[in-house]
Amino acid sequence: MHGMDLRYSPAAERFRREIRRWLEESVPAKRRRPRFWIDRDGSEESLELRRRWEKDRFDNGFAGVDWPAEFGGRGADHEIRAVHDEEMARARAPIGPFLGLTYLGTALLGPTLLRYGSDAQKRTILPRILSGETIWCQGFSEPESGSDLAGLSTTARRDGDVLVVSGQKTWTSLARHADAMFALVRTDPQAARRRGITFLLIDLTLPGVHVRPIRQMSGSYEFGEEFFDGVRVPVDGNVVGRIDDGWAVARYLLSVERNASPISQYVEFGHELDDVIAAARHTWKDGLPAIEHPQIRTRIARCRADLELLRVRGYDAMTRTARGQDLGADASVTKLLWSRTRLAIADLGADILGVDGQLSTEPDGRHHDRLSAESDGGHLGHLRWRHLHVRGQRIAGGTAQIQRTIIARDLLDLPR
Structure with missing residues (x-):
């Protein structure tokens, strides 16, 4: 992509067709339902399915696509990486910090070792990250x-x-x-x-x-x-x-973490907003579907606009990283944006559900029968779970207060 042209190259679009074909086979329709992984959270079935999927991804050449080939990657460019992230998220593949067993290795440790690791560390650790042989935290x-x-x-x-x-x-x-x-x-x-x-x-x-x-x-x-x-x-x-002298290494890793996957986040959060909109269509408030209320529509529009901003920031980060630029404190802006946007989507979903959103589980953690995934089409239970779960993601990678301090100090040069 050059200048303001946000279209992908022919090579990137060929890769999109390739990875989409593989994902059709490796992520069957039942695993793309919003509640599939939530209902299996913590189970041996979930762990084994994800382990096999990570190995299959590596064997088929879809792990670490932008890593050097000598360490198990494809040596592809930043456009291929962006398409990879988009398609993985679009297929609801088990990726990211919650489901991706190799996520912390591939998204954080791997890039850090590529910059700061010794030759021996790169040779021994990087391929085992991609194959899922070693899971990192x-x-x-x-x-x-x-x-x-x-x-x-x-x-x-x-x-x-x-x-x-x-x-x-x-x-x-x-x-x-x-x-x-x-x-x-x-x-x-x-x-x-x-x-x-x-x-x-x-x-x-x-x-x-x-x-x-x-x-x-x-x-x-x-x-x-x-x-x-x-x-x-x-x-x-x-x-x-x-x-x-590990502080410099840590700072680099944190900049990577705060800007790790804005492209896939854009698609993933778009799925979540679509779920909220679907719930708003069949949840009634004051005699009308929630979607008909102006304040609900305004909040949906604001979330959609912030998602588009996240997409553009993702493209910008991708381009700058490909040029070898260190995003530094600018990554804090993206971190602040994605955590705020995801929280806004989750809170909107909770407000649409109202009191029903408080009946998600029995005391032992089982999903409440009256509002089960089967009775609500999978939307309500997923929204309830997400509203509780995203609280922790506001803290992951540094709190909003920390990000604002970094932005004020390092980007705006404001006095302490």
């Missing part, structure tokens, strides 16, 4: 530091050729299924806040690691917390960058 948040990443207290004391890790991480996506974690640890307690921090890869099967799931109010066990009791992590192969 992210160990940044801690109980006492909240969104203050530099305030972390998990320590890693040097003992010969190992780092001895002690402390706790929390709100960790994929904690239940992960084989390994990329984490920030404090290796020099005497250094300034952003000094003395190391970016470390930790095998979660090592002695002294304890993982405990966290149940959200939606009923999902997406997050977990990890306890490290003198875990001995070899320095060789597990430190990314240099010891005590």
